[in-house]
Amino acid sequence: MTLTTAPSVAATHTPPAVPVAAPISAAVPHTAAPAPARALTGAGLAALLVAFLPVNMTFGSVNLLEPQITSDLGVTVSGGQLVLSAYTTAFAATLVVAGRLGDRFGRRRLLAAGVGAFGVASVLAALAPNLATLVVLRAVLGVAAGLFTPQVLSTIQSTAPEKLRALGVTLFAAVGGIATVAGQLLAGAVSQTAGDHWGWRLVQILTGAIGATALLALRTVPESRSTAPLALDLRGAALLGTGLLLVVVPLTLGTSAGGPAPVLAMLAAAGAVLTVFARTQRAAERRGELPVVPPSVLRTPAVRQGLIMSLLFFTGYGAFLYEFSALAQGAFGVTAWGTVVLLLGFGAGFIVTALALPAVERRTGRWTMTGAAIGQAAVLLVLAVTVYGTHGGAPWALQPLLILLGVTQALMYGPVLRTVLSRTPTWAAGVAGGLFTTLQQLGLGLGVALLGGLFHAVADGAADGSAAGLPHGFAVAVTVQSVLALAFAFLAGHIARAGDGQPEAA
Known part of the structure; x- marks a missing residue:
């Protein structure tokens, strides 16, 4: 968890070099940092x-x-x-x-x-x-x-x-x-x-x-x-930040922003800003500069796929924590402290598995992420059926599923981070690490905005009212998250077939 x-982790790796655009490699300084x-x-x-x-x-x-x-x-x-x-x-x-x-x-x-x-x-x-x-x-x-x-x-x-x-x-x-x-x-x-x-x-x-x-x-x-x-x-950073805000804010507010027209207008503006951003990044790279999101880094298939996987992972992660907290307090009737206790198994499963990851990977090898993502999809589906079937009863019976969910998430997170970094050109290790973290935070926001919004929309549409509809909303949202996990598994399988730790041709 x-x-x-x-x-920071990127700085601890020395990824294998892969072919990059000549202007960029020429422009990247190679002077060693001075001793402090x-x-x-x-x-x-x-x-x-x-x-x-x-x-x-x-x-x-x-x-x-x-x-x-x-x-x-x-x-x-x-x-x-x-x-x-x-x-x-x-x-x-x-x-x-x-x-x-x-x-x-x-x-x-x-x-x-x-x-x-x-x-x-x-x-x-x-x-x-x-x-x-x-x-x-x-x-x-x-x-x-x-x-x-x-x-x-x-x-x-x-x-x-x-x-x-x-x-x-x-x-x-x-x-x-x-x-x-x-x-x-x-x-x-x-x-x-x-x-x-x-x-x-x-x-x-x-x-x-x-x-x-x-x-x-x-x-x-x-x-x-x-x-x-x-x-x-700074221009690229400002354009990217503005574009991200114009995506997340309307998706979060939904119809409460005053109807669909303002939402669509902000999303259209986001598309325009991000298009300008993409053009400035390509132009900067052609000039031999290193923009905030170098297109040459994204041309490496495993890096591109790994970044998409990180977005999928954190979208589901952020959504799950948000939805489960709302479910526990609204449908199970527990306090905020009770919600914490319910989630301890989830957190413990993640932390223990993360510490044991090297030993696990020695047995499962490059297929760790694929198997874990398929396992997570299965756990999420069982969790959806269980919560919908109990309609808020016996929350403690969910503990085994929550622990398994934490385990599968740990087996997905560590390998995808290493995949992104190991396939990145040496000169761009820090850049790729920054992109990974940026998508991590964006995913957390999108998870709350999109899947959290779906969760409440389904709950509010229930015949018995929002509180009674929370288990239904949770089941629907978690089912969508299982689809995200399967998409993660598909990309992980593609990377595994290409050969673990080996750079792919762009």
Whole structure:
């Protein structure tokens, strides 16, 4: 159960080189990064990991507390979905250029700025009087998180001694999963005692405070930067961010935006902006520059397929956490804390399997992802039938299925990340990692917007009302997620047949 970010992991791999466009390879600087004035220590590593904790904690906690937020602010379900999507979409849009900012202006400097902004925005979000203010501040949180997240592992990779570097990468991956669970535990415990009005607000403050404590220890983190930083391509980053927002916002609001006309208008504008973005990326590459999304990287079939798989995976992941939280609290009648307890098996299955993944893959080899995705589709279908059949009864009977779901997700996530990185040209490892993380965050937002919207639409259309219709809505949405899993399995099978770890011809 992890939302581990990928750019940092990319730095730990040296992918095999594949043919790329000549202008790009000529333009990419090969100057080695300078040795830092001082090496990263254990204390510095601890400060970096604490700074990273709130990134996934805020996703896990607000996902769980969305019903309380909508009730407290008196807004519709789509408004609550927008609170979730504002964070992930702004996060995704910022990530594409944040790593390059750190390379140019100093990673510790960007880390301090991002963590400080995250802490301030968290407190302000806790005081938000209405939906519009909260959505804006959640978007600011996403920008802040996107600003400092790439700096954490980049600093580990560039400043840590060899043994500490390996430990740091391992702990970074573990913290990603632990933070999501910790965010849910924090949300459940606080809301249980503070109530609907103050519960979600206190969670916002506490989440920001955890990250802000890292500011006190940042002096233990050495400064680092690249001697040959890549061009920022701010125009490309702005076009991509605008395009993503124009996709996610109308899909999240749906008919509550004032009917189909505004939704269609925003989606049409998104298509136009993203078309301009694609043209600018091709033009920049022809000029020998390295744009934020290099077309030559996407021409590698396994990379392109792996990125699509990551989008499919995180769309389903984000949707499932959102739908199950709403189902548990609306149909099962459990509290936010009870929902956390129900999801612990899911999280534990993911974390334990992720740790055992190397041993599993020695037996299953390159077909791990394919088998796991087919298994996930089967588990989701059984889960849909079970929930629809019980109509909100006996939620604890779902535990075996939730544990299996966590297991299959871990077997899908790790290999797809490695697939993207292992097939990427050496010069573009960080770029591919950034694209992976961008699609991860976009998928989380789209999952809530699309499948979460479907979930509520079916529930609201039930004859007995929304609450009674939640099991039906969950069954329909989860069935669609099983189709996404099968699409993932199809692409994984194609990659496996092409040969595990071997670069494909473009």
